[in-house]
Amino acid sequence: MFWRTEDYQRVIASYVKTTSEPGFGGTIALSDFSCRKTLLKTISGEQFLLFADSRRVAQVRCVGVDIRVGPFSLEPVVENFPNVESSHRLIRQLAKLYQTSRLSIPNTGWTVEGMRHRDAIAALDCRRTGRSYRQIATILYGENAVLASWALPDQTMKNRVIRSVKRGIRMMEGGYRALLQ
Numbered sequence: 001m002f003w004r005t006e007d008y009q010r011v012i013a014s015y016v017k018t019t020s021e022p023g024f025g026g027t028i029a030l031s032d033f034s035c036r037k038t039l040l041k042t043i044s045g046e047q048f049l050l051f052a053d054s055r056r057v058a059q060v061r062c063v064g065v066d067i068r069v070g071p072f073s074l075e076p077v078v079e080n081f082p083n084v085e086s087s088h089r090l091i092r093q094l095a096k097l098y099q100t101s102r103l104s105i106p107n108t109g110w111t112v113e114g115m116r117h118r119d120a121i122a123a124l125d126c127r128r129t130g131r132s133y134r135q136i137a138t139i140l141y142g143e144n145a146v147l148a149s150w151a152l153p154d155q156t157m158k159n160r161v162i163r164s165v166k167r168g169i170r171m172m173e174g175g176y177r178a179l180l181q
Contacts, residue, residue: 012090015075016047016064019143028098029071031142035097039068051097058094070135071143116167117179123161124168133161140164 019027030037035053042048047062065072076094078087119140126136137146137157149157167175 010059010086010090011048012058012060012087012094013077013079014060014062015077016062016067017073017075018065019071019073021073024075027071027073027143029138029142030067031140032144033098035100051094053097053100056093056097056100058090058097060094070139116164117171119164120167120171122168123164124172127165127168133158133165136165137161 033051035051038050040048047067049060049062049067051058051060060074076091078084078091080087122140123136126139131139134146134150137150140161141157146157
């Protein structure tokens with residue numbers, strides 16, 4: 001019931017587009033949010049995102065492209081015109097959640113080793129579907145981080161992504177067994 005917009009009226013409807021044709025929306029990635037994120041994709045293909053931190057909750061109904069693959073453009077829709085106050089309040093709450101997430105240090109509860117394993121598995125999955133190292137970095141770290149760090153002379157981010165892919169291959173080839181002991 002919580003996910004049905006008919007039953008739960010505090011949902012922000014949004015169009016989701018690719019970054020190549022962003023329309024009026026801003027470009028974001030799920031990795032930009034350091035808060036808790038829950039994704040539900042219905043059988044019909046409808047996508048719902050729930051963002052929550054210690055103070056705020058925002059539920060977004062996403063219509064359009066698949067939001068799991070990387071950065072996307074999000075266009076919130078103001079519904080129930082001319083009674084726009086509730087939509088405006090919900091959109092403002094989502095914006096505050098996004099801004100707070102970007103400013104705060106992520107507290108995901110992940111250990112450094114756990115994040116390495118998570119990144120390795122995600123990088124391996126992306127690489128096996130034909131994604132470039134830069135696309136993998138965008139999925140793992142967000143578009144803004146890639147824009148800021150990808151072309152630096154020390155190539156730290158490139159090397160980190162390459163190591164993540166190699167670690168994922170080692171895990172796939174049986175290295176995961178060491179984690180089970």
